[in-house]
Amino acid sequence: MPIGIIINSFSIILGGILGGFLGHLLSEDFKKQITLIFGVCSMAMGIPSISQMANMPAVILAIILGTSLGLIFHFNEKINFAAALMQRPIAKFPQQELTLSHEEFMSTLVTIIVLFCASGTGIFGSLTEGMTGDHTILIAKSILDFFTAAIFACNIGYVVAVIAIPQFIVFFCLFLIAAVIFPLTTPSMILDFKACGGFLMLATGFRMIKVKMFPTADMIPAMLLVMPISWIWTTWIVPLLG
Template structure:
């Protein structure tokens, strides 16, 4: 049973509702300061994910090539358009929180879509939940997601809760196909995969604290190509270097 995926999706739903209803009672300074803490938390998770890797050339190469692929495909723009479509759809039924410019709204929405649906922790946790039935990783992620959703919903409104729908679909697809994916991996592949996801979370942290708006949407393909690159590095390149 996809226990972790269900809990993670519900944490976003209820976090979004809680933040929308309670956001009016929070000062802008409080929300800004707490958002800084969530950015730091994202960076902390990123550092923990990156630290175990022993194949740093693979991780860096995957991030560069994967981001280049995303930029060529304009993946970030497609995600942004999906976010805009989501925004327009939700406005047909409920009122979205006012007080933000259209540009800031779309930029913030893109950040949390990537944060909730495309983080290395979420994808890896879904694979582990599918293969072993262990929901621990996703439950841990759910704690952060609940409060993150609440803070963002204080500005964006109920649209944050709706992000649980694509998150649930993406994670369930990974859950279903995990039995085919996971047996093909090695411990090195998993470690490098998490490291690449960690870099994505690090970039997301910078977006959250508004230091630099990294193209996190375009960076998603880096996680996809990290595993085959790790296999190529371990099986082909390292033996050649050793000789």
């Protein structure tokens, strides 16, 4: 039973609904300033994961190759298209007047889709729960996700709650295949995987505080490449260098 995944998804639904309902009560300055704080929190969550990486060259290579694939196959455009589809049914319901332009709205929506669906903590937590039944990682993540969803819903409306659907699908699929993936991993592969997720969290934080709009959606394929590259590095490359 994926208890942690269910709790995590419900935390986003509740946070999204609460933020969408109460957003008009908060000043624009408050919403802007608190978004900066969540950006810093995202960066702070990513840095410890990065610092624990076992094989820096492997992680860097995975990020470069993965992002290149994302850019070549226009992964960001596909995420944008999915985000637009998510917004359509929500737009039919009455909601607060948004002050963001369409470009800012879509950019923010894509940022939080990546934040909720592709974070290293969420993916690792789903794999851990599927393999060991330990759901504490995802429950801890749910607390932050609730407040994050609420604040973002204050800015872009109820559509934030809908992100719980693709997040649940992604995490539940990882939960199901965890029994196959985990026995094939090593401790160094897990650390490199979490480090790769940390880079995504760091890039997402920079997007949230609008310092630099990193192509976070295009970076997602790196999460698929980092474990195989880490294994190749430790199994073949390191012995050659030694």
